[in-house]
Every structure is written in structure tokens, then in C-alpha cells.
Amino acid sequence: MITVKFPDGAAREFADGTTGATVAASVSKSLEKKAVAMRVDGALRDLADPLADGDAVEFVSRDSKDALPLIRHDAAHVMAEAVQELWPGTQVTIGPVIEDGFYYDFARDEPFSEEELRRIEQKMAEIIARGAAFTKEVWDREEAKRVFASKGEAYKVELIDAIPEGEDIRIYKQGQWFDLCRGPHMRSVADVGKAFKLTKVAGAYWRGDSRNPVLSRIYGTAWASQQDLDAYLTMIEEAEKRDHRKLGQEMDLYHFQSEAMGSVFWHPKGFMVWRQLEAYVRRRLDEDGYVEVKTPQLIDNKLWEQSGHWGKFRENMFVVPDEVPSTEEGKPVITGEGNLMAIKPMNCPGHVQIFKQGIKSYRDLPIRMAEFGCCHRNEPHGALHGLMRVRQMTQDDAHIFCTEEQITDETRRFLALFARVYGDVGMTDIAYKLATRPDQRAGDDATWDRAEKSLAEALTASGLDFEYAPGEGAFYGPKLEFHLTDAIGRTWQCGTYQLDYVLPERLEASYVGEDSARHRPVMLHRAVFGSFERFIGLAIEHYAGKLPLWLAPVQAVVATIVSDADDYAEEVAARLREAGLRVETDFRNEKINYKVREHSVKKVPVMFVVGKREAEDGTVSIRRLGAQGQKVIEASEAIAALAAESLPPDLKQTANA
Numbered sequence: 001m002i003t004v005k006f007p008d009g010a011a012r013e014f015a016d017g018t019t020g021a022t023v024a025a026s027v028s029k030s031l032e033k034k035a036v037a038m039r040v041d042g043a044l045r046d047l048a049d050p051l052a053d054g055d056a057v058e059f060v061s062r063d064s065k066d067a068l069p070l071i072r073h074d075a076a077h078v079m080a081e082a083v084q085e086l087w088p089g090t091q092v093t094i095g096p097v098i099e100d101g102f103y104y105d106f107a108r109d110e111p112f113s114e115e116e117l118r119r120i121e122q123k124m125a126e127i128i129a130r131g132a133a134f135t136k137e138v139w140d141r142e143e144a145k146r147v148f149a150s151k152g153e154a155y156k157v158e159l160i161d162a163i164p165e166g167e168d169i170r171i172y173k174q175g176q177w178f179d180l181c182r183g184p185h186m187r188s189v190a191d192v193g194k195a196f197k198l199t200k201v202a203g204a205y206w207r208g209d210s211r212n213p214v215l216s217r218i219y220g221t222a223w224a225s226q227q228d229l230d231a232y233l234t235m236i237e238e239a240e241k242r243d244h245r246k247l248g249q250e251m252d253l254y255h256f257q258s259e260a261m262g263s264v265f266w267h268p269k270g271f272m273v274w275r276q277l278e279a280y281v282r283r284r285l286d287e288d289g290y291v292e293v294k295t296p297q298l299i300d301n302k303l304w305e306q307s308g309h310w311g312k313f314r315e316n317m318f319v320v321p322d323e324v325p326s327t328e329e330g331k332p333v334i335t336g337e338g339n340l341m342a343i344k345p346m347n348c349p350g351h352v353q354i355f356k357q358g359i360k361s362y363r364d365l366p367i368r369m370a371e372f373g374c375c376h377r378n379e380p381h382g383a384l385h386g387l388m389r390v391r392q393m394t395q396d397d398a399h400i401f402c403t404e405e406q407i408t409d410e411t412r413r414f415l416a417l418f419a420r421v422y423g424d425v426g427m428t429d430i431a432y433k434l435a436t437r438p439d440q441r442a443g444d445d446a447t448w449d450r451a452e453k454s455l456a457e458a459l460t461a462s463g464l465d466f467e468y469a470p471g472e473g474a475f476y477g478p479k480l481e482f483h484l485t486d487a488i489g490r491t492w493q494c495g496t497y498q499l500d501y502v503l504p505e506r507l508e509a510s511y512v513g514e515d516s517a518r519h520r521p522v523m524l525h526r527a528v529f530g531s532f533e534r535f536i537g538l539a540i541e542h543y544a545g546k547l548p549l550w551l552a553p554v555q556a557v558v559a560t561i562v563s564d565a566d567d568y569a570e571e572v573a574a575r576l577r578e579a580g581l582r583v584e585t586d587f588r589n590e591k592i593n594y595k596v597r598e599h600s601v602k603k604v605p606v607m608f609v610v611g612k613r614e615a616e617d618g619t620v621s622i623r624r625l626g627a628q629g630q631k632v633i634e635a636s637e638a639i640a641a642l643a644a645e646s647l648p649p650d651l652k653q654t655a656n657a
Ligand SMILES: [Zn+2]
Pocket: 073, 077, 172, 179, 180, 181, 182, 183
């Protein structure tokens, strides 16, 4: 007999070799129906696995969040079977689960067409309707290689070779079809259900290596219910409409080009958004007791060695030899003999250098040192993604140098600033996490205990609910994570807050304490936006380009209906500019509807439309972006109202106070 433990603390006896499925059936009819897999001592397993004495078992029902990766993984197997049934001889390679879905890479000369995707979906539905059970077998390594080789599956043979000696070669069967797989799987292909869709195709190198052949990748998504699938597809459609790369072009904000991979060419309009944000944050920092500095871009590698970045972070750094390039024909430009310097990937070591100038006393702390620091990180070309992942970024960075006793207060202060800023930009759905000590870490446990406790206290004292992210802290200290949910339900991690005991030590920063002895300050790395690039990308997507008035690069366009109104429009525009607004005029000889459409594409929040009658009456007809109809009001009233409305949130608060 074996004893099996349940989550509620109960324990029951079963015959040796009893499977999870049998145990589920013994609990209740409904559990037998719902359970598609199980967790045994926390690890996800096949329901058909026999249990051992003392196992703690928890069943995974198909409608739980835990089942989603299984539904997707099983769907990937079904897709692979469908492809091979439709096009025998197509080799299958790997097919993992990814966020919100799955993919499978196939070796095939032609990429799959849209029409072929629909055929595969139909075939998948047929396979699911046949309902074959998933069964697991462990094969002999050589036998497995022979079987796959005989089917012409060269990639699978390579995959088997990559499995470490001594590990099982597991095969999952669904009817006649089988695949090399670590598992686990649900009971049968029927558990995949009907809520799946193949979304796109792409080329992908075998094992991600550009020297290898290109494979045909099919992406798909699968959900527990049709309702969930529909919601997801709607969200994707909405996300495409909001894509900052598309809107950035339509709104003429910035561009990229191949000569400067991953570095943004900000156009006047895009940089106007940046300037507004920067000016706003700078005011918030000033009022919060920060000092602002500027540190060098190019720093000798000796400092990076001392800071530890040279050892751990070097592959992400741009390194430059410190020598005069040769202009002589036929000679190499660089001999490589000069000292190496690196373009800064972060601002921290520079800030420590400023801290170390002169003797600091405990009375000087905390020092909150901010820099809108331009940093470069050598990201591979393939990893770059619009404004979200760049090689040149400007962080709204700051480091707080303080004593250990000041951590809680400083953290509270930062949390207040963080909430104020995100509230001001209209993003309020934020989840907080406290990332604690990782396995690989510097420092002793007592220090980690104190550090984690200070952060937890600050969160609690700030009245914030938070979750722990165990083991997710940085090497040198715990950190806070901020997970922002945007307007269409996607979550983004933004800002940073990391506690660091190591860098002050490595760079020998110290202050004189009340006891007249030297002490190490604690360093808090923090950023509210993270980088301007990424935050602007996020704001564009969150607002679908309709930025709040104070951030809009062009706040109003004065457009004429007839050329008779040109002089009057010019006068209205001049008065708007005088009132501090960013204004353009549109006197083109085009129909007004055409002008309205064009400025809506550019997401201009307000249009003042003027014709002959408005000119005579001294009025304007106001159209708001996205709103129907227009309102005619007296020009000076409209200008004053818009000027008040366009103030940045902090200035508006002062004006209203
Ligand atoms: Zn599998």
C-alpha cells in the first residue's frame, strides 16, 4: 500500500502502482472529469503516472491557470501531427510553449501560406475529435535514433544526441503519431479543446544559429475556452493598432535606420514628447530633494573592472581603444594597442566617483543623485524591438546614497514619487513585487534579512499590497518590481528599485559616521520611467497615440475652411502660441474633412476650425480627437481654457492649489 497526501492535509491509502487518474476518480466524479494533470510534490506530472508512497498530490483541472501551458503544449503536438498528415515527409524539430501560445519549427522548403494554416487548423480539429490518448514510453537511446532516422527525422536524431547520457529518452504517443518529448501531457488530445488558432508563420534558424538551415515556424495560440480565445485575439488586434512602431511613423515621432541599429533618430515631434516628460520629471526630482549630475560617456576599463561590470557585463558593452586612429592609406585604422575604454552601459560607477569627492559625513546623507544618463548596451540585432529594446537609451536614473537605517524612509519616499509620477501620466494599474535573495548572491544572510525587511516595511507603510518574487533579487541586493497593466490588459515591467551593498564596497565609497569611523553607504539604484525610449513607446501604446494634452507634440491645429479666413486663423494661432500652446496651422486648399482626417491620423488632440463666419464673429469651432461633432465658442475663451488644460499635471496642481 502507498499513502497519498492531499492539499487539504488529508491522507489516504491506495494499492501500489495506483495512478493519478485512479486517485482523482476515487475522490469525485467531477474531479475525474476535470483533472487533466497533477502536481506531485509541486512538480507537474502526467495523470497516468503511478504515485509513490508519501507523494503529496494536487490535481490540475483544465480550467485552471496551471493547465494553460499544457493545453498549448498538447496543441503543438497536435499541430505537428496535422502538418505531417497533410504533408508527409515534412520534418518536425522543436515546439515549445511560449507566452500566450506555442510554436513548432518544421523543415520544409516553402514557408506555410495563410491558406495552409487554415487547412492545418481543420486537420487539428479532426485529430482532436479522434481523441487519441497521450501515452508515454521510455525508449532505448539507439533504438530511438534508429526509428527517427528511418522516418527521415534527422533533427530529432540530433535532439536525442543532445540529451545527456543517463537521462530517459521519452516518447509521447497520440494514436499512431509520436514525438520525442519531456512531457508532461494531458490525458488525450481531446483535452486541447476547440479554442485554438494558428496566428502566423516566420522563418527561424535551427537552434537559433544563422549558420544553420532556416526552418518554417508556425505560431499558434490555445485557450481553455472560446471566450478566452476571442478576448485574446481582440487584444492582439488592438495591440497591432497601437503598435508604437506603426504609430511612431504615422505621428512622425522618430525613426531607425540600419547605420545606427537600435539607436533612435528622434524627430522634432517625438523629441517634444521627450522634452515634456524630462522637464516634468526634473521638476518632480527637484521638489523631492534630488541633485542632478552629468557623468562621462567614455570611461577607462579599469573603473569597469573595479566595479565588476567588466567581468559580468562586458558582452553588453561597447569597447573603444584609447588611441588616435591612423589616417594613413593601407594602415589599419586602429592598432588595438591603446588602453580600452567602454561607453557606459550604466551610470552607477560614475555617480560613486562624484560621491567620493571630498569627505562625506553621516549628516550629508541621504544624497539623491540623479542623471538623465545616456547609456549604451550591446544588444544583438535580433533582440532589438522598436523603442522597447534599444542599444542607446537614456535612463531617468538616480542613486541614493544612505545609511542602512535610512533605507525604509528612502524607499517610502521613492514609492510616493513613483505613484505620483505614474498617476500624473495616467497609468495607475500597478502591481508591486518584492524580489528576494537569489541562490547566487553577495553578502551574508543577516544583511539580506535586514534589507528585505526594510523594503517590506516601506511597502506596508505606504499602504501597498505586494507579492514576493522569491529568488528574483539581484546578485547584490533585493529589489522592487513594478508591473504596470496597460489599457488593453498587457503587463509591462517599468522602473527599477534595487538595493546594493556591493558597489560602494567595490568602489570604496565611504562616509564618516557619528562614531567618527568610516562606514560604507548603501546605494539604491532607482529609475521611475526606466528609459525615456521605452517609456515613450509604452505611453504611445497605452494611449493608442492619443497622448494626454500636455504631452502631445502638437497640441492644436488651426485649420481653415476657406482661404478668406487665413488671416484670422493666423491670428488665432499666434494667440494660442502666446498662451504657451504648441500649434500648427493648416491653410491648404483641401476639404475640411480631409484635413480633419489627416490630423486625426497624426493624433492631434484639438482642432480649431475657422471659416468666414468664425472670422467675422471672433469665434472658433473646436473638434476634439476621437469625439463626434464640434462646438463653436468665443476665441479668447477657447484659448484660455485650452491653455489651462494643457498644463503639465504638476503645474496644474500648483495652479489649482
Ligand atoms: Zn511534448
